[in-house]
Amino acid sequence: MKTFQVKQKLLSLGGKFTIADNLGIPTYQVEGSFLKIPKTFTITDMKGQQVSRIEKKTISFLPQFKVKLADGNCFTIKKSWTFFKSRYQIEGLGIDVKGNVWDLSFNLQKDGQQIASIRQDLWHLTSTYTVEIYDEAYSDLVISLVIAIDYVKEQEASQASSSSV
Template sequence: MKTFQVKQKMWSLGGKFTITDELGIPTYLVEGSYFKIPKSFTISDMQGNLVSKIDKQFMTFLPKFDVILADGRSFTIKKEFTFFKPRYTIEGLGIEVQGNIWDMDFVLRKNGQEIARISQEWLRMTSTYNVEVYEDSYAGLVISLVIAIDYVKEQQAASSSASN
């Protein structure tokens, strides 16, 4: 099992930050596009090796992301329309994302078995997630999902505050 902390910087142009392991050692580097429409993210390890590339699809009713992993696998993350419980589907990997009603905790399952648990910390100035990955081979995939889902939540919060 591996544990990571995803903590964005308060003032980061485009969204550049590191992801640390349970000891606080930088493990991944996330770089978001700056002034690019649609938004994209590149995730690499600390040696500069590509882990994944995330591209937001342009002009979709609900947020949708295409993710290409370094090993060539690709999948799509899509937010579903729901009234209460946030729901995301992943097309192409057989993984299910389930979140609680507050949209703060997520569990990832493959074939009914839990492969990762993601929880967002409350009362933080920036988005901070604790990520537990139960099998090392899913680490890059799980980190990519967290980045995409966090971006959706960030955009929803921005549009909610703009409408008030």
């Protein structure tokens, strides 16, 4: 089992931060584009090798995000049309998501076996998550999924605050 702390910096214009394991050893580097359309995030390991790329689809009625892993696998996060609570679909992942994805308290399962657990730590100024990965072969995928979901949540929060003004 491998545990990671995903913690963004409070003021990071492009969205650049490091993800460390439970021993505090930097493992991943996340860098978001600054003033670029479409908004993208690139995740690399500490050797500089690209792990994944997250890109927001620019022209769509509802938000969509495509995640492409370095091994060639892709999945898409799409917002569904609902009146009350936000709901999203994760397509092309081949993994079952159990729990409340948008409150970031959920588990990932493949073929009935739990491969990861994601929990948002609520008592921080920045987005902070504890990610436990039970099968390390899924580390890149799980970290990419958490970054994509966090970006979706950040977009929704900024849209909600700007529309309430």
